[in-house]
Amino acid sequence: MPKLTVNGSEYEVDVEPAMPLLWVLREELGLRGTKFGCGKGLCGACTVHINGRAVRSCILPIASVGEAEVTTIEGLGTAEAPHPVQEQWIRHRVPQCGYCQPGMQMSAAAFLAGRTSQDDMAEGPDSLNNRATVTDAEVAAAITNICRCGCYERIRRAVVDASKEVS
Amino acid sequence: MSVTRRRVLIAGAAVGGGLAVGLAVGLATVNFHDRRAHQAADLEGDLVALWVQIRPDSTVVVLSPHTEMGQGAHLGLAQIVAEELDIPWERIEVRQAPVETGFSNGNVIQGFVLADQKLTGFFQRVVENAFFLGGDLLTMQMTGGSTSLRFTGWRSMRVAAAAAKQMLFAAAAAELDVNVTELVAEDAHVVHESSGRSLSYGALAPIAAQLPVPQSPVTKDASMYRHVGKSHVRPDLADKVFGTTEYGIDRDVSGMQFAAIIGTQQIRGSVVSIENEADILAMRDVAAVTIVQEGVAVVADNPWRAQQAANAVKFVEAPGPNAAHDTASLRALMEAALDDDERMTEIMSRGDVTTQTGKTVEASYFVPFLAHAPMEPMNGTLWREGGRVHGASGGQNPLMTKNFVMKTLGLTADQVAFHPHTMGGSFGRRAAGGDDMHNFINQAITAWQAAGEQPLKLTWSREVETRQDRYRKQAVARYRGVLAEDGRPVSWQADGYAEVNIPDDAVTAYAIPNLLQRTVHEETFVPYAYWRSVEASIHCFFNESFVDELAQAAEADPLQYRIDLLPKGHRLRQTLATARDMSGWQAGVLPDGSAMGVAAYELFGSACCQVARVSIIDDKPVVHEVWCALDCGLVINPNSVEAQMQGGMIFGLTAALYGVIDIEDGGVKQSNFHDYRMVKLADAPRLHVKLIERNESPGGVGEVAVPHLSAAVANAMAVLGKRPRELPIIG
Structure with missing residues (x-):
């Protein structure tokens, strides 16, 4: 089993x-x-x-x-203890119908976490400050989820802002 | 229709104390006692079957007959009511109205639209046929046509709330023995400032409930607004971020089984027999297999098992009458119709288009069938509880869905309870305008009966969702324009094979002296449904492409050309000028090789202009940036309006670049997101939105931004030498 x-x-x-x-x-x-x-x-x-x-x-x-x-x-976060991605999702008021948003946030959270650890390995901790904020192009390349309501503008802003916290 | 009913404001004491106000029109007035009966029979606690209720603790409950699919209607309705009642934002709560006839909004629409103003646009269609099948207004609890705030909110809930406030003030004046003009509202209290005495709304509510209802209450002046125009936060935001919103697909009923569908190849096909029923029943935990509308349903104890088993079903499909048809054959029928003058109907004619001479421009355009593709596939849950059959599903017209369940099972209203859910998108798909839209509910009912009426949830696969949708129509059009010496068009002829219910939405707004618009339209076997922005999604592409071709032939700046062609004072002029300024508009090829294209269109009571900056890379358009100028009249919630503009533009861009449903051998060719593609982050342009505020009544916003980008992107590509005249541009 x-x-x-x-x-x-x-x-x-x-x-x-x-x-x-x-x-x-x-x-x-x-x-x-x-x-x-x-x-x-x-x-x-x-x-x-x-x-x-x-x-x-x-x-x-x-x-x-x-x-x-x-x-x-x-398991990502709760209203009492939100993940940085969720904080930004609320700040930017991302969801419309909301159906894709759990998956969208899970993609964003993994992207930001993965990016930080990769940078850590490749460039050492000193480089992190210089590369703290992700670019729009990096977000677009990393997150390929579909949002039919078309919340991408806010998703992009939320991920970029969350990247400042996650790193 | 010649309905001349007038609205009647109604009020009464709420169960548990308090004041409830609402609005009745015609039938609903008669039905008032039914409301109370429904309340006694169906509703718990202090709910009253009226829209606005003031409770003893001075909190206010708004019962929304409109459902949420992401558009933020509940938020806007709450803001309108909080404004008129003059209460702090924290004191208002929105709940979904029960799915009962007392909350049908057909009456509101009929009363307000038909009695109080001329019918225009989408509503003509709505009122006269689509939603009133069978003429039963009381089965309508519709969300669609960008109506929630415009009609229910602005024209009725606002007035009801103003009446309630007036009644509270009258009660306070009597209690305090002062003149009503000496009273002010403060924190849900009526305050007599000079004496410092005050009474809470909650304390006043039962007294107010005994007073006559003012029929023409004075509504607030816009200069006094403190909620309308503010970006209050939508009440469902946190639940949607933390994943706790319960959509229809998440409905959980103890002992529930799951149904899945394998659909027929043909559109609206029928299954003659199942070839391997024993094999299917032998699969793990499969409880039933049965023929249903448009396919076969399998019931199992897990949705994946049900779908695996459904996919393994071998069935014989009845030969369909449309098997020989495909996209091309349907298009050929449309083109042939356009060749036949006698089949054309004039929908607008002025001057004479036949006698004008000058530089002539001709063009033909095509748009395909489109599916809605909400992220949450269609689903429905059925069970028995407390002597009634219960249904649950997300829908834009839950009352009609309840009626469908009643009718299908031969039950009466008190034998069926229906639970509407927040929708994971809809865009018209869940706007049940008749039995045909309920194919998934019908399948669920058949499967539920076949599996012994144990609790059951049917969920569509994405493939069924794509192939058993009802579709935005395919359309073709031919245009011919003649330019005067100065480049302005003197003649405009448009012939289309397209449904035109709303001439105002189909005919160009440009002031062209000689104009003829004709249409021919017959239903095809491909079933039709409203698709976000309805006919404007077709006509905006046609009209706004063609005026651009005229500007190009006149060697004029296409944006200024449009401004010059619009009548003085036309709302679109300001949206064009605003979009020009915010985009830094430039005609011609830009230094980096990109170009700008523009489209302007008015729909659902709002005017919108969009400018797109586009490059062509590997023969395909790449849309970098879009600027959107919107005049939607009074803005209830700027953040919410901006969100709808952003979302509408992406929805429109998907249609422009990728959207196509092909018909093949009488069935739908596409099946999932690999061949029915959506715009994703990688091809989502930067979006800029500017709202042109006017303190008039609010226009629609949910659908308004959808139609423009097809034309704006095509017009930008034209600057770069490649004008697409058929959608989708990429496919």
Whole structure:
């Protein structure tokens, strides 16, 4: 029976190895903040973190998750303790319908975290101040989620501002 | 229609104390007692089936008949009511109105639109047919046509709130034995300043409830506004950021099963038989497999299992009458119709377009079918509880959806409860204007019955969403213009195969002395639905491309050319001038090889102009930046309006660059986001929005920014020598 670590808690689930992580999260664990959008990894509404990296959970078989740490929107932050990305999402009033926003924020958070650690390795801590703020082009290249309401202008501003905090 | 009903403000004591005010028109007046019956039967606690309720603790509840799909209607309605009642923002709360006939807004629209003003634009269509199928106003609880703030909010809730305030003041004057003119509102209290005495709204509410309702209350002067025009924060913001908003797809019912669909290849196809039913039933935890409208449904205990099983179903589809049709054949039928003068209907004619001579410009344009593609696919949940059938789904017309459930199951209103959810996008898809839009609810009902009426949620795959949508129409048009010596057009003829319900929205605003616009239109087998901005998404591309071609032929600056062609005082003139100034408008190729294009169009009571700066790289347009100038009359919430402009432009850009639904062998070719592409961050231009404020009544904003970019991008490309006349530009 596959074991699963989600937001710091361990679960055992009795499902087929091929079942995508998305449906395990939503229906076996009741974590419905992660959304279904396309089922083909095209839109990113289902984005979660696996060991801190952004992954599209609608095409990730549960068998391949193994013992990795899964983080969902429920584990990213709360109203009392928001993630820097969520603080900026609120400050810039990003969401309209809001459906893509859990996945969008998970992508943004992983992008910013990954970028910081890469810079750390490549250039050493001294270079961080110079490169603290991401550029629009970096954001556009890194985040490929779809927002049908078209909140991209605010998403871009929110990610750039969050990058100042995350780094 | 010759309806001449007048509005009646109504009020009464709220359950649990307090004052409730609302508005009744015609049928709803008669129906007032029904409201109370509904309240007794269905509603909990202090809810009253009227729109604005003042509670004993001086908080105010607004019951919104409009649903949320991201447009921020609840926020705007709350601001309007808080303004008229003169209460602090913290004291107002918006709730979704119950899905009951007492909250239908068909009455409001009928009463206000038909009795009080001339019908224009989209509403003509709305009122006269689409939403009133069967003539039953009481099944309408519609959100669409950019109406929430314009009609429900501005023309009715505002007046109801003003009446409530007047009643509270009258009650206070009597209680304090002073003249009403000596009273002021402060922090939800009525204050007698000279004596320092005051009474709270909550304390006054039950007294006010006994008073007659003023039928012509005085509304606030714009100079006194403190909520309208402020960027209050939408109430659903935090839930959407932390992922706690419950959409229809998240509805959880104990013991729920899940249904998935495999759809027919043909549009509106029908399944004759299932070939491998035993194999499907043998799959893990599959409970049922059944033929449904437009496909086969499989029920299992997990949505993925249900979809896997549905995908494995082998079925025989009835031969469809449209199997020979595809996009090209439908287009050929349209083109042939345009060749036949006798099939044309004149929708606007002035002067004589046949006798003008001069430089002649001719052009043809084409726009394809489009799907709505909301991020949350269609879904619906059904269960039995407390002796009733319950339904849950996101929708722009929940009352009509409830009625569909009642009708399909042969039940009465008191046997069905319906729970509307916030929508993960809609754009017209969930604007149920008839049974045809309820294909997914119909499928859910059949599957629910086949699986023993255990709680069930049907969720569409993206593939079904794309192929069983109802679509923005494909359209073609031919234009012919004649220029005078000075380059101004003396003649404009437009022939289109396109639905024109709203001549004002289809005919160009430019003052051209000789103008003929004709149309031919017949329904195709491809089912139709309103698509964000409705017909303007078609006609703006046609008209604003062609006027640009005339400017190009006249070797004129296309922006100034438009200004010069508009009648003095036309709202679009100022939007053009504003967009020119904010963009640093330049005609011709810019030093970096890019170019600017412009489009200006008025729709849903608002005027909008957009300028796009575009390069062509590898034969494809890259849109760098867009400037948007909007005149939407009175701005209720600037931040919210800006958001709708930003979103509308991206929605329009997706249609301009990528949007196409192809018909192939009588079915829809596209299936998911790889072939029905959306603009993403990488191709989302920088957006600049400027609001031109006017203290008049508010115009629409939810759909207003959508139609322009197709033309503006095409017009910029024309400067660079490659004018697209067919959408999508990239595909």
